[in-house]
Structure formats: structure tokens, C-alpha cells
Amino acid sequence: MQTQTLERMESDVRTYSRSFPVVFTKAQNARLTDEDGREYIDFLAGAGTLNYGHNNPHIKQALVDYLASDGIVHGLDFWTAAKRDYLETLEEVILKPRGLEYKVHFPGPTGTNAVEAAIRLARVAKGRHNIVTFTNGFHGVTMGALATTGNRKFREATGGIPTQGASFLPFDGYMGEGTDTLDYFEKLLGDKSGGLDVPAAVIVETVQGEGGINVSGLEWLKRLEGICRAHDILLIVDDIQAGCGRTGKFFSFEHAGVTPDIVTNSKSLSGFGLPFAHVLMRPELDKWKPGQYNGTFRGFNLAFTTAAATLRKYWSDDTFERDVQRKGRVVADRFQKLAAWLTEQGIDASERGRGLMRGIDVGSGDIADKITAKAFENGLVIETSGQDGEVVKCLCPLTITDEDLLEGLDILEASAKQALS
């Protein structure tokens, strides 16, 4: 494999090509192929962008048909038939059955654009500047979104511009089992000199992906919603990684029965790995005036097309979500066993997750790296997350075959045993 040009010309900012230093050429569902023809099972899936697998043939067909028809590809925020079809499908297939009523804002087609739009809208709507975010939260790296992202790697690389406009509070479980971290939030809200500027909104991931598969309790989320309602604070669920079925429901907040005021979606939203993002908002929050937030690629019609095809194919009934939940239990079971084995080896390991968003916390980034490096040798692409990279994280395609899923799990287990023996 020729990699000299890549090494010479691409910025040192590159990361994944350091963990997986091969040139990939093809992919199908949960399988990647490199230039030497070697196959890998993919438990990374574009960090949650490929919930429906690589080159999903059903979705690809919709895309190819659209291209063949000379449909609009790029249209700023023109009205197009593809956009209309997507909105209708979203309403019929997703929103109405869940009793949700949202308006839709298409910002630039990336998660960080959606987060910037969401928090800005919340500020405008409430006339307050502060946003509460949580320890280990990840919401993007452009300057507005970065204020809500906890990771020092990004926060310390701004070149001398401190972020502003957000306050961090402890996520569920952050201070251990005995502490309900929302007590602190509630105390601060009621305290006129606690230093917390009354926030316009809270932004939360129900399961923190980059932060280490930290799963918020359903009661905790419900209480968080209650606090927001009681204090006239908007609740933003950032469902960019946990949404689109990843946790076993289309929206990750469905498990808790909460109704966010604003939702951000991206990653798997297009169904095919195309850049796409949107912000859903309760209609009365649509305080935007024409053109107050824009972006060249805010109307990427190929993504409208694949996204609509995806919704129709996978979300018209509950077959798919039940299948995801089933596979989630398979992964949970195998991860618990592996965690138990690791614990026997003296490693303080534990499993956690929701649906097919699952991880094993092995306590240190070094151990996790050893396991994932060995897994890659053995044909499995899997990454770590968490503040120290201490969580081996499974984000396989939701459409993965049972055969590939089990083979991936077998590889992981064997790799762990090889790495740590």
C-alpha cells in the first residue's frame, strides 16, 4: 500500500490512520476491505455515522436513481422535491407516531453546525446567554459548540481564545452511586450568588459517546426535564451520536419518556454517510428571522433523498428497533462476560451502554489500546473513548448480520485475551 503521499500531504491532525494504518478501498455493511484485499469487521461504523452499514444497497439505489434523474444536488435552501419528501417522511414516519411536533432547521451539514444553531436559538429565544452542559460531554469543536465540550485536547488548542457561554455540571453518576448530581444543579439554580448564570438551555447526550459510553439514568433524565420545566430552561438533547436508532429507539430520549425542546441530529441521519444535520425545535421556539443562520450546504439534496429512503425502509414499523435491541442484548451479554474475565485478571472492568451503543471500561487507556490494537491485527476495527481512552466502544452498524456480530465479538474477546496474557 502506497501511503507516502498521504503521510506527506495530510496534516498531522489526522488520527484514525494512526490506529488503522492501511488504505481502505471498499466496504459493504459491516465489512471494510483494504487495498491488499484484507477484510475487517467494522465495530466503529464512522463513529456512529453508518448505522445502516456501508453502501447499504437499498439506500444506494435511491441515491443512484436520484442522480440518474438529474435531480437537484445542491440547492442552498431552495425548496426542492427532495426536501419536501424528506420533511413529509420525517413527519409521517417519525414525528407523528411519537406524538412530537417539531419544526426543522437545516444548518450546515455537520453536528457542530447543528449544535451552534441550537444553542444560539435557545439564547435568542430565552434572552439569556448561558448553556449548561455536562462533564465529558462532546458537542463539537467550532468555537460556539466547543464551549459545551469538555475535552481538554480541543479546549487547549484554541490559540488563546477562552470559550464562553457555558457552565459544566456533573453528568449522571459522575460523583459515584450515592450522589444524584442534579442536586447540585438544583441548588445552584435556587442560589442567587452561586455563580451559575441562569441558563437559556441545558444540552445533554442521553448516552455520552465520545465521553466514554456514559449512560444517563432514565429517572435522572426525567428529573432533568422537570428541573428545566420548573425554571423555564430549554432542554436540548444532542442526539447526534445516540440518535437514529443507536440506542434501540429512533430518538435516544424515547427510553426516558422526555420531550426535549430542541434536538440536534446528524451522523447517521442521511443513512448513507452523507454529511447532513438538522435541528428540531418546538414550533414556538422558531425565533429565527430569515437568513439569521446560514451555510452553503444547508440543503444537500442527496442527503434528503437517502434520509427519506432510510426512514421509510427502517422506521415504518418497530421491526428494526426490536432487532437493534436484541443485538444490543447480545453485545451486552458478551461484554459483561469479557468484563468479568478482565476483572479476574485484576483489571477493574465493567460493561455499560444502551442498545448498540456499548462499551467496556477497562480502567486505563493503555490497556484499551492494547486490546484494540490486537483486535485490528485480528481483523476488527474498534475504537476507544472516554477521557483517557479507557473504554473499548462498540458502535457496529445496526444492520450488521448476526454472523458478523458474533465474529466481531469473538475477535474482540480473543484479542483481549492475547493482549493481556
Next chain:
Amino acid sequence: MQTQTLERMESDVRTYSRSFPVVFTKAQNARLTDEDGREYIDFLAGAGTLNYGHNNPHIKQALVDYLASDGIVHGLDFWTAAKRDYLETLEEVILKPRGLEYKVHFPGPTGTNAVEAAIRLARVAKGRHNIVTFTNGFHGVTMGALATTGNRKFREATGGIPTQGASFLPFDGYMGEGTDTLDYFEKLLGDKSGGLDVPAAVIVETVQGEGGINVSGLEWLKRLEGICRAHDILLIVDDIQAGCGRTGKFFSFEHAGVTPDIVTNSKSLSGFGLPFAHVLMRPELDKWKPGQYNGTFRGFNLAFTTAAATLRKYWSDDTFERDVQRKGRVVADRFQKLAAWLTEQGIDASERGRGLMRGIDVGSGDIADKITAKAFENGLVIETSGQDGEVVKCLCPLTITDEDLLEGLDILEASAKQALS
């Protein structure tokens, strides 16, 4: 045309569908078709995103072939054959012939992501926080980029977070013909109490697109480069709208013979309207550590594929750029004549631009709106720009046929006359 769902579900932030309230369905090169089958000549071209026309068949073929091969679509920042091919093509077709040596950073696939990355990199590289930007500059709306964008519509909609980290200076010509605005910059740099924090970088568009087709003089740009060199300040050219051949050269700064330290590209970079962006930087400026700036869609392989096909097709020799220059002269000539006619009607109008990035300043947004509204009735999609929308702006596809170009110009002229008689 059914538009109820669009009107009900899309956020009020929408803009173009207010000027062009039809549902578009198909497009080919410089022609758009709406749902009723009506055709329009497109002088907007995705605000400069469709330099190679809608559904360019050559580029589409590359895309369809790639899809057929089950090539990687989404790969985070994996090494892929498509990325390697793009980098090699960029180097061979674009950089080497121009004597440029740059490393490439693929941030999120939008212009604002590229700008955020560029200015952050400049700050890190120089250890200073300030960025000099210019009146009427537009560089994106995420919070970091917004600091460098002059438009109040965006600046006043942040919900109470002032932007920070940038200082505005007058663009070329801002104070009229007799004043070289760089005198002020140079005086401030040499003044220890002038209030200008010594900048890490200057960011400039050689022709301001959103700002009103304001064309910087080639001597002014050269002097700007000299000032930057003399004061150890980086020169960033934001070539997102003016690049990719729009001004008659691949990079807009080629006209002036300057060599930026950092270049941002997006919009027409993919050649097909796909979201795509990159930052070019002198190799010694690549101060990124692995992963310090990221984004889910930073490796959109469909865009690598179409972008490489575009470079090979249009930039392997100078045929295309000479053709763009020729068409630019056609537009300039017709615009000058139209401006002269407008002046006869008592409207203080003038033509300006470079290559196929041209405008007629008609002095007021109201007049410009009347002309473009009439043009749309007559089958021409064309928008305005400038601080008050006072510039009718031609950004037709560079690949437009002479026939369509002339027809578009005819429509514009007739519309102006209808609107103002």
C-alpha cells in the same frame, strides 16, 4: 406545486425559497427546472458552489462509478484510495504547476469549519489571539468564524455572546479612491497604543462575494502580503467563494502573485455540489497535534472522488481558465452597458468583478430586488449581495454555454428595463 409542508415544517430561517418560491426538481448545467416544468437559467449556481454546473455528466460518471464499486463513502479520517488519489491529483494538477507547497487539513466539510480551523491554527502557530479581517468580509457563522464576518444580521443573532478574537479594518476602496486603506493597518501595527492587538493572521477574500463583489486591487493585495511578511503575520486567503476558478484562475490570489500562508477552500471544491472543504497550509505551519481539531464528515470520499475528477478534467491545462476569462469579459461588457443605461435613468450604477464573479451595484437594495424579482419572473435565477443587497451578482456556472449566458444576460437587461421603467 405543493408547498404547505415546506412552509409549515421548515424553520423561518429559510431565505432563498422566499425569493424563488417554487419547488425545483431537476437541473442540468446552467438550467434549473421546477415542478411545473418551467426552466430557469441559473446565475446563482449555489452561491458559487456549482462552478462546473448542475449534474455535470463527466463528474457524475466518476461518482456513479465509485458508488458502483462499493468504495468507502464515509471514513472519518481513514486513509482511503479516494483520499490518496485526491491528494496526488491536487499536488500534480494544481500545486506543483503553481510552485506551491502546502499540506492539507480536511476539517468538517463546510466553509465555516475550514475558517475556524485556519484561524485556530494561525493562533496556535503564532501564539497570538487576534485575527485581522475586513469590512464586508464574510467567513462563516459558527462562533469562531463569525468574529471575522461583518454582517450584523448574523452578529446580532448570537443571543448575547459577543464575538471575540478579531479586529476589522477597511477593505480596499472602503474609504474611496484617494485612500489606501492599508495605511491605517500599517500605522496601527507600528503603534504601541493604537488598540490593535498584534494579529496572528490576516484573513481576506480577494473578491468579497457576500460583501458585494468588492474587488481588491492587485497592488493592494501585494502590499498586504508585504505588511504581513514584515510583521510576522500570517496571510490567510479565504478562497471559498472566489476560488476554484471563479475569478479566472484556480486560486483567486494568483492574479496578484501573492502566496498565502494558509488557504481555505470549499463550495465548488467537490465540483458537484457535495459538502467538502479543506485548509491548505505551508508545511511548517502544521502545528496540529493528532486529533486537535476534528469532525465526523472530515473524510467524505464521494467528494474526494468528484473533486479529483474535476481537477483532472478542467485544470490539467489552461483551456478552461482562458474560457472563464473570456466569458468574464462578456459579462463585464454587458454589465457595463447595463450600468450605463441605469445611470441614464438616474440610478448611480456601476459594474465590478473579476472573472465570472461580477456584479452591478445599483445603489439600493430596493432597486436590486425589483430587478431580480422581475428576472425570476422572466426565467433567470440571480441574487443580490452587499451590505444592503444593492449589488446584482452574477455567479453563473463557469461551464455555462455561450447561448445560456447570453440569454441570461438578455433576460437581466430586459428585466431591469421592465422593473425600472
Next chain:
Amino acid sequence: MQTQTLERMESDVRTYSRSFPVVFTKAQNARLTDEDGREYIDFLAGAGTLNYGHNNPHIKQALVDYLASDGIVHGLDFWTAAKRDYLETLEEVILKPRGLEYKVHFPGPTGTNAVEAAIRLARVAKGRHNIVTFTNGFHGVTMGALATTGNRKFREATGGIPTQGASFLPFDGYMGEGTDTLDYFEKLLGDKSGGLDVPAAVIVETVQGEGGINVSGLEWLKRLEGICRAHDILLIVDDIQAGCGRTGKFFSFEHAGVTPDIVTNSKSLSGFGLPFAHVLMRPELDKWKPGQYNGTFRGFNLAFTTAAATLRKYWSDDTFERDVQRKGRVVADRFQKLAAWLTEQGIDASERGRGLMRGIDVGSGDIADKITAKAFENGLVIETSGQDGEVVKCLCPLTITDEDLLEGLDILEASAKQALS
């Protein structure tokens, strides 16, 4: 008493003249006299600025003698005999006996100026921008200091500029008895994605005066010092209100046996109510370059003169501090009894404090206001503090006679009983 001019011409920002709407004319030690000749016992003492009483004759004599000699009054930061005498006295009487070695920075003569200088110095010394501060902390209202002040009254009156550069953490006892709030700080420091930018310094009041006489535990302070040392973070003690003997030691941190890296002093520092402030810093932290922080009144020689006289008179041995401690026990005892009586009336009241910085928390601002309003009617000037004004706060002069102290306590007790019966 004529108050029309005062009401008409003074800004509505005035506060104390609302609680005590009389015109004061004279004062001696702990007694204030109004224009009608009525006397009041003063348990407010300039919010801790008059630790040595009003018009202390010993200190006044030094001032009058200095004036008679035509000594320098205002000297920017000139060297003067008065400044030298103050520095020598500070070193001999205060620093050396306590084993402290500090350099001295005289910023503008107010507490907020000292805090701005202290946190800026910490940032420069450590190359980090963040300052950790605590819930209910008060450190001043100029924009730099305000970032570390918790009170919303000030934070919400900045006119649209959010503060930046500080993170709030829970003060000792904030989450109740079972929780050591430093656990949260320590966890955040060790967490690479917890959202806490590694701070340059922690700023803390050992007893929060404005915040409601919140007393930090001596073990908590010791642990805080340990955390700072372990993470290379500077410890700033803001001793503006709690210092100068108020808690029964010259520095409030002496009780805990900690040694701050930086100390801010003001309020009672001049001993006579003259504006005066300084920053003490470990010598190796003196990273200032000449003139990097200035202020017109940074060398107020009348204050040097009275401050030196004060140190010599009251701090050359431990007689004074033992007397303060004794009086503190008297107040504590009476406050506990009053709290007990209040509790019997169904009000959840409790006493707290250190030395002569003491309060009774009566649970609500309304009740506290009733008590202090009645007290004023009865001839006692006393104020409330705390986030809701729920703490009746005793900051009487440390030099108060036993007779006045007991009379003041009698009035307070009687007033509480009148107010709440």
C-alpha cells in the same frame, strides 16, 4: 434632616441609605451620630473596613501629624518615606513573625483592583487563563473580578458582556454535611474531559463575608492547599474582608496553617477607613514587568501612614488578637442563644462565624430584614448578607468596648423579639 438633594442627585444605585435613611455626621469607635444627634451602635463598621473603629484617636494622630509635616499625600508609585516605613513595619510586625516572605504590589486602592491584579498575575505566572472560585464568593465587580463573584445582582448587570476566565465550584459545606466538596474539584482536575480548564489559581475567602458568613473548615482549607500544590495551581486567599484581624488572627488563613501564594488585602488595611489595598505574592511569582498594571492612586501615602501606625499599635504582640477572640466568643455565645430562641419560634436559625465575623442565619431575607429594621429603630446599625440576605451579620469594630458590644447585642436580641412576636 435635609435629604432632598441626596435623593435627587445621587444615582439610584445607592443602597445603605435605603436601610438607614438618616444623615450621619459624626462617629467615634463603635458609635455613629446622625444629624439630629441620635446615636447608634455600629455593628457594620464599613462592611469590615473599620476594624479599629471610627476616628481611632491613635491612628488619627499619626494622620494629622503627617499632614502637619507637609508629607507627600499622593505620589503615584514614587518612593516615599511613608511607603518605606509601611513596608518595613509590615515586614517586621506581620510577615517575619509569621514566617512569611512576600513581595508587595500596590494596585489601585480598592479590593477589586487588588483582585484583578492578583488573578492577572496568576495567569501570567502560570500561562493558564482559568481561575477557580467558589459558590457565594465575592471578589469585586470590575469585569475581571466579577468573573469570580457569584452574585447574580452584579453578574446580570453587565449589559450583555458575559464574564469569562473563571469556573465556580462548591464551597465547603455547600452540598451539606456529608459531602466534601473538594472531591468534585479533585475529580475534575484529574479528568481530561470534565470541562474544567486547568486553572492558574484558586481564589478563596476563608470566611465568605458577602456570601453569608460561610466558614470554611480548617481541614478543608488544608486539603485545598494540598490539591493546589499537587497540581501546580496557585492558592490566592482573598483576605479583604476576613483579614486584618477580623477572624482573630491578622490573616484569616493562619487558623488553618496554610500559606497562600498570593494574598489580597484592603478594607481595614489602612486602619482608618482610607482607600488602600495591596497584593502580597511569593517573591518568585513577581512576574510583573515595570508598569504592566497601574492606577493613579496606587501610592496613597496617608494610608501608608495610618496603616503603619495601626500595625505598630495593634499587632506588635498578641494582646489585640486575643481580645478579638475573646469578644468573638461573647458574640458567638449570644448569637447561639438568640438562634436557639428563634428556633423555638419555629424559625430554622443557626449561628456561625470565626472571631468577630459572625452571623445568625435566620433562613429568609424577609425575617432578617425585619430584625435589622427593628434594630435600627432601636439604635443599632447592622446589615444582612447571604444570597438572599438571610444572615444577620455582626462586623462590629474589633476595638468596640465591652459595654457597647453588650448593648449592641442586647438591642439585637430585643429587636428580634419585637420583630417576631
Next chain:
Amino acid sequence: MQTQTLERMESDVRTYSRSFPVVFTKAQNARLTDEDGREYIDFLAGAGTLNYGHNNPHIKQALVDYLASDGIVHGLDFWTAAKRDYLETLEEVILKPRGLEYKVHFPGPTGTNAVEAAIRLARVAKGRHNIVTFTNGFHGVTMGALATTGNRKFREATGGIPTQGASFLPFDGYMGEGTDTLDYFEKLLGDKSGGLDVPAAVIVETVQGEGGINVSGLEWLKRLEGICRAHDILLIVDDIQAGCGRTGKFFSFEHAGVTPDIVTNSKSLSGFGLPFAHVLMRPELDKWKPGQYNGTFRGFNLAFTTAAATLRKYWSDDTFERDVQRKGRVVADRFQKLAAWLTEQGIDASERGRGLMRGIDVGSGDIADKITAKAFENGLVIETSGQDGEVVKCLCPLTITDEDLLEGLDILEASAKQALS
């Protein structure tokens, strides 16, 4: 002279003791005496704080009498007889005769506190965050005020917190004689994408003291006021250095016939070198709620007392201001001659100023330093100002005797000739 303690214990931030390395002990009007009994004529006068001379006997008497009466010294913002007397005197002696109606806010007793209060009030009153300030402006160094101060020495010593909330524009004359710098301001105000956030206020010194005795033209000030009125922007005159008679009128803006919305005063306001400051505001701008801006020393009654005595003594008729104007002409004449001599020596020198706020620009800080160092040897205390310290600045007491004034001018002239021969 013993200076070891001073050198060891005082922070390296000290400045004036570097230029004038002696220990001063006494002072009377325009004469300073050092510990060795050497006398100096004082052309610095506390950087404009001692307009009425050192130890002015009339003012001192008022102070000593007040002390003898046990008057309130420190009273937070209590109503006192001294405060009432000051307000009445201000109204009768200063405001009414000038047709001005202002309310008065006493913030902390330093200039920077007054500026922070003034700009915060302007923001609250107008609901906008931006403040326009000018090149070479100096308004203080606490973080809020620092945003409006141009000097890099301070701006670069914040330890990584960029200032925010202000935009710099060129002061009168900044771009040379042919350019009216307000053209740029007016253009930016009318430009929706010029990058200038519509300001709440403009803050301006009519003569920039620290910035180098830059004198704004009276027409320019009048036009500035007009622009502010036309755009609903508040005009703040920072009269901290130029006010209190320094330019030959009590308020420096009287010369131009403008009426600021807000005025800041400090420095010579107390008349005796005591820390004192206030903000004057048109009554309808008093948007403060009780206690929204505070400070311990906001009611320094010794300063009320001396300030009232000063107003009565010097401002009850126009005798004093005519005398200041006369002396100003003397200095101007001598400075012009000295400038002419310097020009003959090949140094591009010029005189400028208003009233007794005058300077000679000698083109470089090195030359200015040589002259002032030699002057100090010869018994004259005089400092430099300007961005490079290139302006030798005369701020002698307004009460200086003609004899001392002429002797000081003689020394300066002789020193210049010695230094440059």
C-alpha cells in the same frame, strides 16, 4: 537614602521610582523635597491628580477641621453631611452655571472603577454591548476598562484573556491632516456588514493624556456628538485627566460646547490627592437598580470634604480658569520655542496641548528620556507620554507660582540643550 527595603519588597511593577530613584518626604504646591533635602519643581503633579498643588493649605485646613470634628471618614454609601455638602456644591458651583443636569454615581474611588461603571451603565441603558473607543485612548486597566485602552503594555499582560466589548477607531488627526477620521466611523455606522457592532456609547478623552497629549479638534468633537445623537449612541467623555480645570475649563468638553451623556471624573476631583471618582449621567440614564454596582470605598468622606472646599475656593468665579489659560499660553509659547530649537537640531519636534495640559513631541522615546533624565538631574520632575514615550508632558499644578513655572521651563529648556548637544 535607604532604598533597600523598597527595592526588595515592592513588586517589580513599580515605575516612577525607576525614573526618579529618590525617596520623597515632603511637598508644597509645585515643589517636592527628597530625603536629602533636595528640592524639585513638579511638572508631573501626580499625573494630573494634584491640579491644586501638594498640600494646598486651604484644602488641607478643611480636611484637618473635618478630622478634628470626628466627622464620618468611611461610610460605604451612607448619607452623610459631607456627601450632601459636596453634592450641593457641585450643583451650585459647577453644574447649574454650565446649564448641566446630571445625577452622580460614586463607584470605587479610582478612574478605572468610574469607567467600568460608565460603560456598563451605557450598555444597560442602550441594550447593546459595544463601546467605541479611540486609538491611543487610556481608560484604565481593570478588565472592563482595559477593553477601551489601547496600550499593548497592558493589553498583552492579561494572561490569556482577550478583552471584549470595545472597537477602536482612529482619533482625531490619527491619519494626518487631510483626513477627518470620523468619516470612517460614520461609514461603518451606516454599513450593515462593516463589522462594527452598533455601539451603546463612544468613550473619548478630549485631550489624550497618556496617549501623548493628542488634542481633539473642537469641530471634530462637535461632529462626534452629532453622530452620536443621530445614531442614538451615548457620548461618554472620560475627563479623568483632562477635567478639573486642566485644560482651562472645569470640564474639558466645555471648549467644544458639547454635552456628554455621561462623564467620568477622578484624579484631581478631591483637590488634595485623595482617591475619589464619580460618574455623572443625564438623569434619564440612571438605569441602576439599588446595589447593582458597588465598592467598599464608594463614600470616602474626606474626599467629599476636600472636593467641596476645592470647588468653592477655585470655581465660584472665573478667576482661576482665566489664570490657568494664561499660564497655559506661557507654557505653549515656551514649548513652541523649544520645539523650534529642537527642529533646528534636526529633531522633528512640535508643541501641542490645551490649557495646562501640554507636551512637546520630540519624535522618539529615547530623546524624550534623555531630556527628562537630564531635567531630573537639574531639579525638575517631568514625565513622557505617547505610545513610544515620545512626548515630554507638562502637567504642573494649576496653582503653580509664576516663579516656579518659569524656573521649571528654564530647567527643561536647559536640560534639553544639555541632553542634545
